[in-house]
Amino acid sequence: MAGIEVTAPARATRPADLIGRILENRHALGVLMVTPALLILAIFLAYPFGLGVWLGFTNATIGQAGHFVGLGNFRYLLGDSVFRLVVLNTTLYAAAAVVCKLLLGLLLALLVNREFRGKRIVRAIMLLPWIVPTSLSALVFYWIYDPTFSVITWTLRRIGLAHGFINYLGDPNLARASLIAANIWRGIPFFAIGLLAGLQTVSTTLYEAAEIDGAGPWQKFWFVTWPLLLPLTVVVTVFSTIMTVGDFQLIWIITRGGPANATHLFGTLAYQRAIQGGFIGEGAAISAFVLPVLVAAVLVSFHYLRRE
Template identity: 45%
Template sequence: MTIASPKQEQPRRWLRGGMRIRMFAYALVAPVTLLILGLVAYPFGFAIWVSFTDQVIGSVGQFIGFANFEYLAQRATFWSAIWNTIFIVVVTDTLKLLIGLGLALLVHQNLPGRGIFRSLLLLPWAMPAFVAFLTWRVLYQPIGGGINLVLTQTGIYSGIIDWLGTKNTAMASVIIATVWRGFPFWFISILAALQAVPKDLYEAATIDGANAWQKFWAVTAPGIRQVVIVTVLLSSIWTANGFEHVWLLTQGGPSDATMVFPVLAYFGMQTQRIGEAAAVSVYMLPVLAILVVFATSLMLRDED
């Protein structure tokens, strides 16, 4: 009869203890994993499947391959939605970056009352989107709207401008309201990044004789680069998937001048063509995936 030595028993006990720890870790992660699979993975996969069917409300639908995508590609409204979505994302993100960066650099200085100024700048972001865009819709009204009243009372322009009902002004009106609603997010993100930049770098740049512009490109820009990349990514996704800023102002009109992907998908839901509406959403996936991969590669390159 052989008796196991303590040296042989100790590794076995350690393995059993390690297995218990791993099982406990899996048990802690399991609820979150199931929640993600149920609320994200399943609806995501189901939407992709539905986009390849002719499903309408009240029926299961049959598999029709790429018929929905081919039908959308033949519609002028679809191509208008592509162009308008890209245009709104690029222009609004550029304006939000310029406004948010400028205000962040200003508030970052030791100015009197800057705490109150920060709070006031966050009001557009704190306001519910529904209330914000309905307020802008009232301001854009051709008769009795605040903007036209200011123009006529000050003598700048005596005529009546239908800001949301004219193709020449509808897109600009949507962009202005969207920038006003979204720039505080850029402002607070960049301001937080500025506060994390070591002051020693600015002092060293001053000793080297750098001016304000050189300090910005040599110290400030590298210090806030990663925050700006993440903010661009989040803002682009939110704007591309945004619905209320277009629907509450123009509903995609006039004549598809402000039509975007979410509104086009909503029109598909209104006509009960679930498969076509899902195909519109699936069309956006490659563009957003490329944007995510590009932003991630830039961040990883900075870390390297």
């Protein structure tokens, strides 16, 4: 901007003219327009993010700023059996939930992409699990999985398929499966709606051409729909992975990471250690461990977004 002033003729020194010139300059105007957004990003995203990463390298506790400890927290965590369990839990949780959500979401999208009566209503209803506040649906699942009052157990007992109680949240593997199921229920609409939008952009002429060439339903899907849907699928999957890995509410309300840490994810363990236990440095380090995975996911999605 300094250059503008130097090259400006004498009459431009009048303030109104100067502002006019700046506004007419494409580069200056661009910077000016982007600045508020950049400031918001810097204050509300970059700063907390940077602070979070920095805290991971300190031994800060609640009440004490702490000092730099290098990779101490990370080294400690790698040797910590609970943290290693959490890595396993999160991987399993995200992988199982995302794959199921993708398959079921795709199926649902294909179904509601057909013409039928009440299509709009069905599409609206489909969104419900996504719209309901997570904490509310988590509470519902908390009741569904109640060892004593579970509606599933009650039904099974009524029709004679089960006799005792089912230990949904008491057995580690069953607890993991229960939470994954709850996450799938909540996440299907995200895939379904995203993929439905993609399906509607596929031109019908392509299907007609395929039919003329003698393609059956499966071939139409595999050779027409799927290749066109793939970039969007990748993006939706990446977004969902990020959200699933960072899940907190479902876990915190239904099990708080129990039984015996079998359902702790990065987010819940970080909260437990940083806020409840007071070891902010270690909690930040736990969160920072997810970073490389998420950055990789973001890069993948960028790649596909560009291609699109």
